[in-house]
Amino acid sequence: MDGARSRWIRPALRAGIGAVVLVAVVARVGAGPFQAALAAIQPVPVTAVIGLMAVATAASAWRWRLIARRLGVDVGLCAAIGMYYRSQFLNMVLPGGVVGDVHRAVDHGRTTGHTGTAIRAAALDRVVAQGVQLALTVGVLLWAAVAAPPAAIGGDGPPSAGPGPVALLAIAVGVTAVAMAVAVAALTGRRIRRTLRRESAELRAALGSAGTLIRVVVASLIACCCHLATLWVAIAAVGAAVPPAQLPTLGVVVLLGAAIPVNVGGWGPREGVAGWAFAVAGLGVSTGVAAATLFGVLALIAVAPGAAVAAAALVRKEEHRDPATLRGGQLRHLPRRLPRHGPAAEARALEFRRPGPGR
Numbered sequence: 001m002d003g004a005r006s007r008w009i010r011p012a013l014r015a016g017i018g019a020v021v022l023v024a025v026v027a028r029v030g031a032g033p034f035q036a037a038l039a040a041i042q043p044v045p046v047t048a049v050i051g052l053m054a055v056a057t058a059a060s061a062w063r064w065r066l067i068a069r070r071l072g073v074d075v076g077l078c079a080a081i082g083m084y085y086r087s088q089f090l091n092m093v094l095p096g097g098v099v100g101d102v103h104r105a106v107d108h109g110r111t112t113g114h115t116g117t118a119i120r121a122a123a124l125d126r127v128v129a130q131g132v133q134l135a136l137t138v139g140v141l142l143w144a145a146v147a148a149p150p151a152a153i154g155g156d157g158p159p160s161a162g163p164g165p166v167a168l169l170a171i172a173v174g175v176t177a178v179a180m181a182v183a184v185a186a187l188t189g190r191r192i193r194r195t196l197r198r199e200s201a202e203l204r205a206a207l208g209s210a211g212t213l214i215r216v217v218v219a220s221l222i223a224c225c226c227h228l229a230t231l232w233v234a235i236a237a238v239g240a241a242v243p244p245a246q247l248p249t250l251g252v253v254v255l256l257g258a259a260i261p262v263n264v265g266g267w268g269p270r271e272g273v274a275g276w277a278f279a280v281a282g283l284g285v286s287t288g289v290a291a292a293t294l295f296g297v298l299a300l301i302a303v304a305p306g307a308a309v310a311a312a313a314l315v316r317k318e319e320h321r322d323p324a325t326l327r328g329g330q331l332r333h334l335p336r337r338l339p340r341h342g343p344a345a346e347a348r349a350l351e352f353r354r355p356g357p358g359r
Contacts, residue, residue, distance in 0.1 A: 017262040019264050021268040025268075033289040034290070041297060041298070049302045060129065070209070083108065089307050132220035143248070224255075230302075246281055
């Protein structure tokens, strides 16, 4: 009973925290930024984001396939792309942000007959993706810190709209995220350490080849850059006048907020962090919330093919349901005779007989 409770309490708690953050954002800025985001949905940004998300999904699916193949549970590229579309769609419409990845792993495991290995492949895929995103974030922050003029970080010199304040904000958000991860690890430290030791061999097996490692990193960078470009499209669509030097830093900050695993289908921390980052950059809280909201809506539209993939999978599952798998308990509810539509001898010939002990 305790295990069953923990399985739903933690996702519910994460979704609840995300909902609280989202409510706080709405209370702070009102409905105006959300209405502005919906009004900015036009054919040009929608088309651009659909193309960007198609490239990001293909790159992510390629990365997952590389890892899965190294672990011995290969998946075709076309199938991987379809399953990745489905997982992204489920992540965006269900609380927690990881339900789609879990479903993808289990479905892949059932197909290959190696559920445990398939789950490890999906988990490593997510870990690698977040690791590359974190490395890219650190790189952009270092660039912002070096490129920022002295006035941007509180020194002498003329005022400037450089990315320094946003970089400091991003560092603060990153430290907070790390602190949260450390706190969670401290609560279950022994189990975490055992898991890391057990999975280190799997990680070496999945990324042990230099060629595989390079391809996985390249695929992750492509996906990250597409997500950043999607956010920039959203920023432009809501009419925000953001200096080009601030776009990379603002982008990685908002994506870092979106990666915090306490949300409702991606909503909550993303909007809060975006509003905070844009306010620090002097662009206004409402502008950041509107851009983050439009980013979420456009991304959801772009991964809508995942809904079709999920529906097709359900149809195939129903079509392949085998009546021969009926259990004995179900057979007991069948009539012993079919209705008599012919001579009595024919009806007796069609009589259902219960299997005996030796049958």
